[in-house]
Amino acid sequence: MNLLHIKNLTASIDGKEILRGVNLEVKPGEVHAIMGPNGSGKSTLSKVIAGHPDYEVTGGEVIYSPQFRPKDLLEMEPFERAREGIFLAFQYPVELPGISNELFLRASFDEICRAQEVPLLSDADFHALLLEKAKLVEMDPSFLSRPVNLGFSGGEKKRNEILQMAMLQPRVAFLDETDSGLDIDSLRQVAGGVNKLRSSSNAFVIITHYQRLLNYITPDVVHVFWNGQIIKSGGRELALELEEKGYDWLKPEAQGPA
Amino acid sequence: MSAPLSPLFEAAAARLADGGNRPEAAAALARLLATGLPTRRDEDWRYLQLAPLAALAPEAGIEAPLPALPDHLDGELRLVFVDGQLATALSSPESAWAAWRHDGAVAPLTAFGELAAAIAPAAFGLALPAGLQLAGPLHLLFLHTRSGATLSGATFALSLGRGAEATLVESHLSSEGAGGLATVAIDLTLADGAALTHVKFQELGRSLSHLADTRITSGRDARYKSVSLTGGALLSRDTLAVTVNGTGAHTELQALFLPGEGQTHDHHTALDQRQPDCTARQVYKSILRGNGHAIFNGKVFVRQAAQRTNADQSSKSLLLDKRCRVDAKPQLEIFADDVRCTHGATVGQLDKAELFYLMSRAIPRQRAEELLLHGFAVDILNELGHPALLERGLALLTRFSEA
Numbered sequence A: 001m002n003l004l005h006i007k008n009l010t011a012s013i014d015g016k017e018i019l020r021g022v023n024l025e026v027k028p029g030e031v032h033a034i035m036g037p038n039g040s041g042k043s044t045l046s047k048v049i050a051g052h053p054d055y056e057v058t059g060g061e062v063i064y065s066p067q068f069r070p071k072d073l074l075e076m077e078p079f080e081r082a083r084e085g086i087f088l089a090f091q092y093p094v095e096l097p098g099i100s101n102e103l104f105l106r107a108s109f110d111e112i113c114r115a116q117e118v119p120l121l122s123d124a125d126f127h128a129l130l131l132e133k134a135k136l137v138e139m140d141p142s143f144l145s146r147p148v149n150l151g152f153s154g155g156e157k158k159r160n161e162i163l164q165m166a167m168l169q170p171r172v173a174f175l176d177e178t179d180s181g182l183d184i185d186s187l188r189q190v191a192g193g194v195n196k197l198r199s200s201s202n203a204f205v206i207i208t209h210y211q212r213l214l215n216y217i218t219p220d221v222v223h224v225f226w227n228g229q230i231i232k233s234g235g236r237e238l239a240l241e242l243e244e245k246g247y248d249w250l251k252p253e254a255q256g257p258a
Numbered sequence B: 001m002s003a004p005l006s007p008l009f010e011a012a013a014a015r016l017a018d019g020g021n022r023p024e025a026a027a028a029l030a031r032l033l034a035t036g037l038p039t040r041r042d043e044d045w046r047y048l049q050l051a052p053l054a055a056l057a058p059e060a061g062i063e064a065p066l067p068a069l070p071d072h073l074d075g076e077l078r079l080v081f082v083d084g085q086l087a088t089a090l091s092s093p094e095s096a097w098a099a100w101r102h103d104g105a106v107a108p109l110t111a112f113g114e115l116a117a118a119i120a121p122a123a124f125g126l127a128l129p130a131g132l133q134l135a136g137p138l139h140l141l142f143l144h145t146r147s148g149a150t151l152s153g154a155t156f157a158l159s160l161g162r163g164a165e166a167t168l169v170e171s172h173l174s175s176e177g178a179g180g181l182a183t184v185a186i187d188l189t190l191a192d193g194a195a196l197t198h199v200k201f202q203e204l205g206r207s208l209s210h211l212a213d214t215r216i217t218s219g220r221d222a223r224y225k226s227v228s229l230t231g232g233a234l235l236s237r238d239t240l241a242v243t244v245n246g247t248g249a250h251t252e253l254q255a256l257f258l259p260g261e262g263q264t265h266d267h268h269t270a271l272d273q274r275q276p277d278c279t280a281r282q283v284y285k286s287i288l289r290g291n292g293h294a295i296f297n298g299k300v301f302v303r304q305a306a307q308r309t310n311a312d313q314s315s316k317s318l319l320l321d322k323r324c325r326v327d328a329k330p331q332l333e334i335f336a337d338d339v340r341c342t343h344g345a346t347v348g349q350l351d352k353a354e355l356f357y358l359m360s361r362a363i364p365r366q367r368a369e370e371l372l373l374h375g376f377a378v379d380i381l382n383e384l385g386h387p388a389l390l391e392r393g394l395a396l397l398t399r400f401s402e403a
Ligand SMILES: Nc1ncnc2c1ncn2[C@@H]1O[C@H](COP(=O)(O)OP(=O)(O)O)[C@@H](O)[C@H]1O
Pocket: A013, A014, A016, A018, A036, A037, A038, A039, A040, A041, A042, A043, A044, A045
């Protein structure tokens, strides 16, 4: 059974159509990679899945089936999606002045505990868990008391997204260009964090420009995103081919008559 | 004067007589009668609806049970005024403060301060001797218990001798249904090297109007820090003036004001730098809801002698509704040439990207907004210092964000 099933999804912003019929099936345990040129709509797809209010869904459906119970994802509020295990690592993480990383994660973690009907942790236990997860993504504990993302470098912000993911243990995580702007050590640490979180019950959709991340995180499927659609899907080797040849050879008009 | 007195002034004259016509009180009333109450034509009062206050016909009102006192007061030094009158039974035993007692004359800043001085049942003041370091906070509680169109006034004068240090926590609280006009005039005097942290909680009910004068005089190397949280009352006006008479003094004024539906919160400050090498910092933040109205007017005078003054002022407002209104105005008058003075005012709304980021992390909108309000206000709340005061400040903010 699919964990996430996106069917012919179309969406627009300010009346401009960005997604033009996206189809994607994600099964538990899978890692999908989405590659595609700038402006093709990859971030839009991830934000629509997370429930960003600026986008209008104009057609199609998204069935999300946590624990084999299908739900209409598009009917759910953003916070409900997150409670049910949808996670988006933002391409541009947002700064939250005056809100410490720990307070933010505590608020978020508590909501998820309540939704999943597991007991809340004591302050001490929560802090211990947070330290453990910070270690997993190789983040200095001093970042926990700082305001969320404020004054963080690009790489630190990305790592902070992975820390949040590690704390919240989502079922489906979209990672939107989490590798952009990372040096090779950070890339290795972030990928290591993802690999440690992989399990047979969750899934990842990794949006990336570079196949180098895929050297560390092995995808099951690679998709090519173009002009608001997935125009080709293949195995691991497709990423290498894209790196070598770019995207132009895949444009629908370059394919000749079907 | 031949014109008949308004009911308000007549009541004030009667209170003065009840209080034994104390000379300072009589002088205050005389000044008040000479000037009258301000109106909207006065620049410093133009945003306030004062007519209902001027037309007030004071009633004795009906006494309600005392409001619940904050639970962090246990064992701490406190003076409790009920409807303007010192309530010895609710205050710390006289033996704890009698040695510091003095006559407590104040020099009000506004007509409402004069009114407070005229009608206060007694003048009350404390003089902390040089070098005294007060261990815990000194609490000053002003409780309002009577419903109806009541009138009350209280004054308090505190002086700190050379090098003395203290924390003063001023609270304004009311019983359910308490109403009318509550005036207060406070004078704080810091001798050379003295340090005072002054926290104020204005948590009155919505039927009261609160008009407060606070006059501060600082000596050489004195440090005065004010953290004022304004949550309650229908109309709340703080007039605060600091006169810096010594070199090397530091002044810090901070406020968080939270006007909601129907409320007006007005902070007028005046900082008079008269001596060289002083520093000052002002941060006034407001969060507004419904048709709430926030007013900030910050005057800074840097006299010719006050070379190398370093003074910052900032005013920030967060508007949660379309109907709320902010009037923020800095007013710098600088006569010295070697100074560094900055000021800035910003008015904004909740950031949509921040809200979505929080909601994408499973946090419902209401809680997400609460976190953003907390993020906006936290630098002021952190200045409260004591954990119990911080908790009380957080509770005030939470009540506002849940309203
Ligand atoms: N607020 C907006 N208003 C109009 N167009 C937008 C807005 N946000 C994004 N777009 C457009 O949507 C398209 C897809 O953007 P995006 O999803 O960020 O692409 P990608 O992540 O693949 O680079 C781009 O052409 C971009 O210009």
